[in-house]
Amino acid sequence: MKNGFQNWSDVRVFLAVCRKGSTLAASNALGVAQPTVARRIEALEHVFGLTLFERDNRGFRPTDAARTLLPLAEALETAAEALADRAHDLSQPRLIRITAYSGNFSPRVSDIFTAYMAMHPDIQFEFLPSAKTLDLMAGEADIALRILGEPPEPELICRHISTARFSVYGAPAYAAKHGLPKSPEDMKGHCFVTSDRTGLLKRLEEWMLRHVSPDRLQRYSEIELMDAAVRSGRALGIRNLRLVEGEEKAGTLIRCFEPPEELSAQHLMLVSPDAYRRPEVKMFTKFFAPRYAAIFR
Amino acid sequence: MKNGFQNWSDVRVFLAVCRKGSTLAASNALGVAQPTVARRIEALEHVFGLTLFERDNRGFRPTDAARTLLPLAEALETAAEALADRAHDLSQPRLIRITAYSGNFSPRVSDIFTAYMAMHPDIQFEFLPSAKTLDLMAGEADIALRILGEPPEPELICRHISTARFSVYGAPAYAAKHGLPKSPEDMKGHCFVTSDRTGLLKRLEEWMLRHVSPDRLQRYSEIELMDAAVRSGRALGIRNLRLVEGEEKAGTLIRCFEPPEELSAQHLMLVSPDAYRRPEVKMFTKFFAPRYAAIFR
DNA sequence: AAGCCGTTCTTCATTTTTGAAGAACAGCAC
DNA sequence: GTGCTGTTCTTCAAAAATGAAGAACGGCTT
Secondary structure, eight states: OOOOOOOTTHHHHHHHHHHHSSHHHHHHHHTSOHHHHHHHHHHHHHHHTSOOEEEETTEEEEOHHHHHHHHHHHHHHHHHHHHHHHHHHHHSOEEEEEEEOGGGOOHHHHHHHHHHHHHOTTEEEEEEOOSSOOOTTTTSOSEEEEEESSOOOTTSEEEEEEEEOEEEEEOHHHHHHHOOOSSGGGGTTOOEEEESOOTHHHHHHHHHHTTSOGGGEEEESSHHHHHHHHHTTSSBEEEETTTTHHHHHHTSSEEOSOOOGGGOEEEEEEEOHHHHTSHHHHHHHHHHHHHHHHHTO | OOOOOOOTTHHHHHHHHHHHSSHHHHHHHHTSOHHHHHHHHHHHHHHHTSOOEEEETTEEEEOHHHHHHHHHHHHHHHHHHHHHHHHHHHHSOEEEEEEEOGGGOOHHHHHHHHHHHHHOTTEEEEEEOOSSOOOTTTTSOSEEEEEESSOOOTTSEEEEEEEEOEEEEEOHHHHHHHOOOSSGGGGTTOOEEEESOOTHHHHHHHHHHTTSOGGGEEEESSHHHHHHHHHTTSSBEEEETGGGHHHHHHTSSEEOSOOOGGGOEEEEEEEOHHHHTSHHHHHHHHHHHHHHHHHTO
């Protein structure tokens, strides 16, 4: 016995008629003409060798056979929907948006991205080197690399990268003119840069204000300008030990004293839970986190 | 976002191309032209927004996306096959063949069938009142109502209806001429009817031969003739108590003595396992067995 | 190197499916 | 009763899908 059931789409029509109770209502739901629906049902009845509906002037009423077949037809529909959903997922551009303070996008970090992109050419990356704190929960980015003064939002997926340490730095030009403080207690009288931001930088500023008076602070809106002010010797500033390693070695910045314990903060990789559900984000996180952490070890 | 995936049949084409590796080979498998296959795949790629196959002059090679979707497409195919199979089952004429000794098709039994047929007008019955033992395992019938002298074949589905009891009966005319035996031991010298059959009747004959000599037996090939001989007073015969209730009450047959224990046999409803797999046979068995057994209680 | 085989793509006539419009019918409200 | 609404069926022209045939291409065998 040959398998005459070829036109699987007719099951859509069958389901629509079952649900709507008439070929006319079904045709509207399906967006086709009523005779088409009637013809497809007729064809289905023919290949199955069954009467699926009793016709009368009030509509199509499913027969016992149709009711028996209905759950199986619904299973077919479910499978079709699953396929369509999965296909839809696959058709989405697989974009991962990463936000971090621009100082974090160093050559060694870029190497990690380069390696990953070579392995997964179909995955796109967007880098958001914005200094302002994008809201992961609101979907402004998928992944954030951040140094946090306080515990992260509990909903965010969180990987520990390193414990960042901070200390006060000055340029040789500043040292020549004003000397450098030898300890936090020695900071009084010196000039400092700070920013108008919240988050970690705010916490650093609060620490400074415990040791110097507010009028000694020069406030910048751009991180780059603030750092440049320190480099040019106009004031002292608090910097991440890891990020000034190069300048310290080159002698263009001088560490005033050992990093105070209370200035350490958690360097984290944060992933929005929504994004983490996407397989490519999860896979990338697994790849990236250990390699990124290795840079800071 | 509207659901553009309407033509579920395209999944058949997708599967064929995945399996055959080319649109040409797939077109042969599907019994359509090669350009049709190529066009259906093209349509599928369009609604999914995906490239499903890499084309070259050696064929269509599935992409990663196609490989990801393959299991879901197979699930769809499985659902379609399940639907087609079930529909095929339903399209078969739903015939239940029942065999029993014709004496069993009494009016009270017919009432049960009538009631069932009224509830399930789509189910056909065939009654095989054959006296010979049809082979259920060979598919000669679906259900047998039988009184068995020995345990039934273990493969058969088996419902106990009653324990049938048998005794020796004679007509008043016989009694007037020869008297009636008062016990099995008293049977010697009397004439008896028997048959040339196997099974239960054979077992009854063997019991007789333990009490009378073989030359006292009149052998019949038809049960009806054998019973008629008893009724006309030409000989005595072993009868089922239940089946001669009417004649006994009317006085046309006289029970010679209480039914001997060794003559009891199991009255069973037997169903072939093949037939029992058909839902209508199972459902009928569930309906029929208790009602049929009630007649014999 | 030449020829064959299996493949994809293109083209166009043919076949099939579809849609629009209308007839006919039954239930229902007024 | 009358008209309205929702329904099925019928008809036929229009649209869409299909198939057959052939060109082009590359790998393979001889």
